[in-house]
Amino acid sequence: MEKAKSMEKVLCIGHAAYDITLPLETFPKENSKVRIGDKVECGGGAASNCATLLARWGMNTYFVGAVGNDYYGQIVRDEFQKDNIKMDYLTVTDDFKTTSSYILANTSNGSRTIVISRTKKEEAKVDSLPDDATVIIADGEEPTLTEEAIRKNPTAISILDAGNVKSAIVRLCPIVQYLICSKDFAEEYTKEAIDVLNRQTLIRAYDKLAVEFHNTIIITLGEYGCFTKVDNEYMLVPSIPVRPKDSTAAGDIFHGAFAYFISHNYKLCDTMILANITGALSTQKIGGKYSIPTLEEVYAQSELNGK
Numbered sequence: 001m002e003k004a005k006s007m008e009k010v011l012c013i014g015h016a017a018y019d020i021t022l023p024l025e026t027f028p029k030e031n032s033k034v035r036i037g038d039k040v041e042c043g044g045g046a047a048s049n050c051a052t053l054l055a056r057w058g059m060n061t062y063f064v065g066a067v068g069n070d071y072y073g074q075i076v077r078d079e080f081q082k083d084n085i086k087m088d089y090l091t092v093t094d095d096f097k098t099t100s101s102y103i104l105a106n107t108s109n110g111s112r113t114i115v116i117s118r119t120k121k122e123e124a125k126v127d128s129l130p131d132d133a134t135v136i137i138a139d140g141e142e143p144t145l146t147e148e149a150i151r152k153n154p155t156a157i158s159i160l161d162a163g164n165v166k167s168a169i170v171r172l173c174p175i176v177q178y179l180i181c182s183k184d185f186a187e188e189y190t191k192e193a194i195d196v197l198n199r200q201t202l203i204r205a206y207d208k209l210a211v212e213f214h215n216t217i218i219i220t221l222g223e224y225g226c227f228t229k230v231d232n233e234y235m236l237v238p239s240i241p242v243r244p245k246d247s248t249a250a251g252d253i254f255h256g257a258f259a260y261f262i263s264h265n266y267k268l269c270d271t272m273i274l275a276n277i278t279g280a281l282s283t284q285k286i287g288g289k290y291s292i293p294t295l296e297e298v299y300a301q302s303e304l305n306g307k
Contacts, residue, residue: 014047110244249288
């Protein structure tokens with residue numbers, strides 16, 4: 001398959017954090033003491049994780065957002081530099097501390113429980129965003145910057161990670177080309193309970209979102225894959241079976257992979273297949289950014305070999 005030219009400019013807009021992952025054999029009981037071996041530390045945050053995947057996969061990637069002028073913020077910036085993520089639109093501020101996330105990863109089933117320490121209350125301030133972006137992917141944490149980026153780049157592919165229902169995210173839903181929402185978002189916004197094994201519940205939720213927002217909608221369903229509508233046909237695109245250890249950042253990695261493949265001229269269904277594979281593979285390793293698979297590993301699991 002012919003790939004896009006190397007003139008792309010990707011803006012990943014939103015949240016950057018510092019993750020500390022504690023691998024556990026089972027979830028701890030309340031008022032108990034648990035000892036572990038090594039912990040896993042790295043930068044995190046939805047937009048940051050997307051940027052990392054896209055940069056590692058060779059795209060010209062810029063992070064748009066803010067970190068604190070502190071120890072964790074410096075590590076985030078050091079990692080961006082190592083991964084060749086451009087920081088022209090990254091604000092470093094003394095107004096708040098860089099978000100830190102403490103992640104309990106249950107390696108027996110792959111679940112993760114996250115405790116977030118965050119003091120940031122205001123949106124990031126960036127002097128001016130570019131008008132030559134080809135891809136915009138946002139997590140809803142910086143709605144004003146996202147709106148500006150889409151306004152200044154009307155021909156760019158625009159993608160929103162809608163993980164939960166809050167005003168900052170809902171206001172962005174109608175203005176993006178691809179609305180990728182979690183099952184939780186779809187259920188809460190539409191007031192429709194989704195049973196993955198009952199296709200009609202997915203159709204009802206999808207139709208309500210489509211009537212409201214008039215764009216391409218993908219509902220993510222974790223280990224079950226994702227659901228959309230292509231050429232008037234509803235489609236549940238399954239994931240691949242894996243034995244998960246840690247699902248931290250799997251959704252972010254799915255979104256980053258979706259942005260990569262859709263911007264490289266893959267059809268929507270094929271993009272979803274490959275993004276599902278990417279997210280599933282990531283759950284087999286501990287730690288968000290450490291779990292990002294290579295493009296070659298993704299192709300090895302698929303008949304869509306990128307040629």
